[in-house]
Amino acid sequence: MTLHTRLAGVAAHLPETTLSTAELEDRLADRNPALDLPRGLIHDHSGVRRRHIAPPHEKPSDLAAHAARRVLEECDLQAADLDLLIYAGVSSDAVEPATGHIVAAKIGACCPVFDVRNACNSVLNAIQVADALISGGRHRRVLICCGELPTAGTPWTLSSAEEYVTVAASYTVSDAGTAVLLEAAAEPGVLAHRFSAYSAGWPAAVSAVDNLTSDPQADRPTIGPLTVDSAQLVRGFENIDYAVFHKPLADLGLTWDDFAAICVHQASLATLWWFCDQVRIPQGKVVVTIAQHGNLVASTLLVQLARVVGSGRVRRGDLVALVGLASGASAGIVVVRW
Structure with a gap:
């Protein structure tokens, strides 16, 4: 029988705490009183009005684990039902080991794990890899999870207004956890x-x-x-x-x-x-x-x-x-x- 891959479920975890762009600009002004930082630049260049901020104690693996637990619950599955866990994100808990191990330990999974990383296309590439493994008969149920904590790198202290323009993209990012469950199926998904x-x-x-x-x-x-x-x-x-x-x-x-x-x-x-x-x-x-x-x-x-x-x-x-x-x-x- 030809094996195909279907998406069984998807979940997202967005931290409750948010920071508006106006509030972020106020904070920057307070921390850089000697600089004349232009108001409105962030919104005008990006369209971002608000971003999510994870609690200080949470790491990328925590955000990914929140979403992973949610998708497993919605699919009426346990972590023990997973064949493979792929962590796919820019943010990571450590250089070593793979953040996938940390997520697996937090949700109680005992399957193989590895990380896939390619900037903002990390999750898409992970889906490509999971589809190849499932359709090739190597795995039947794969969880892809991602935990992004980019606000931890927000540059709050600046040397000049010129630097502000250079790193402006750092003020548009937002924290989040996501997960998608892929399964072997008779019909292609x-x-x-x-x-x-x-x-x-x-x-x-x-x-x-x-x-x-x-x-x-x-x-x-x-x-x-x-x-x-x-x-x-x-x-x-x-x-x-x-x-x-x-x-x-x-x-x-x-x-x-x-x-x-x-x-x-x-x-x-x-x-x-x-x-x-x-x-x-x-x-x-x-x-x-x-x-x-x-x-x-x-x-x-x-x-x-x-x-x-x-x-x-x-x-x-x-x-x-x-x-x-x-x-x-x-x-x-x-x-x-x-």
């Missing part, structure tokens, strides 16, 4: 996936390793501020062949209009609509999360999927496209029938 990269564009968006904290007393992980050359980043995406998005649809005999929802990674509202115009995605199909939830990093697409499934906009049998864009630069699409 994951219909197609395709990826592309323009790796010469990697310097456009960087959070450098040498900016990581070396303080052994730090009680939560931190990452260096994200520095972004917006023009260079856009050029990187322009160098990616957009056939990566169109060919899978053509092979399946589909158009964008056939989808109940199209989940697209969102680093800024302006970039989102620019990209949709480039690849002809109808704006009415897009699940917009950037304004009220910020840039959710690799958790973005699963937060959007959980949102449309939970609201009833997407029902069993409906088509959904997961469209990824990530620094590097990389792009990809996963087409699923929910």
Whole structure:
């Protein structure tokens, strides 16, 4: 019998505490009284009005574990029922071991684990890997989970107004945990996936390793501020062949209009609509999360999927496209029938 992969469930955990962009600007002004930091820059350039902030004691594995427990409960399963756990995120608890081990220990799983990491496309690549393992008969039930804690690296102290512009993308990010459960099935749920990269564009968006904290007393992980050359980043995406998005649809005999929802990674509202115009995605199909939830990093697409499934906009049998864009630069699409 031919094995296929279906998405059995999806869950998102968004921390209750939020910080508005106006509140963030107030905090920056208080901590940098000698600088004249322009008001409105963050919202004007990104569209972000609010972001989620995890409790001080929580780490990426905690956020991922919250979502993992929720999806298992909704699917009436136990952690012992898992064949494999893949942790897919930019944030991690430690350089070693794989954060997947930490999540597995927290939820009580005893299956094999590993991490997949490719900036904001980490979850999409994990789905690609899980589909290959399930359809190849290696595993029957795979949990992909992600915990993003980018606000831990917020640069609150600045040397100049120029630095503020350079690291402005660091003020758009948001904390979140997500999980998706994939299972072997007789009928296909994951219909197609395709990826592309323009790796010469990697310097456009960087959070450098040498900016990581070396303080052994730090009680939560931190990452260096994200520095972004917006023009260079856009050029990187322009160098990616957009056939990566169109060919899978053509092979399946589909158009964008056939989808109940199209989940697209969102680093800024302006970039989102620019990209949709480039690849002809109808704006009415897009699940917009950037304004009220910020840039959710690799958790973005699963937060959007959980949102449309939970609201009833997407029902069993409906088509959904997961469209990824990530620094590097990389792009990809996963087409699923929910």
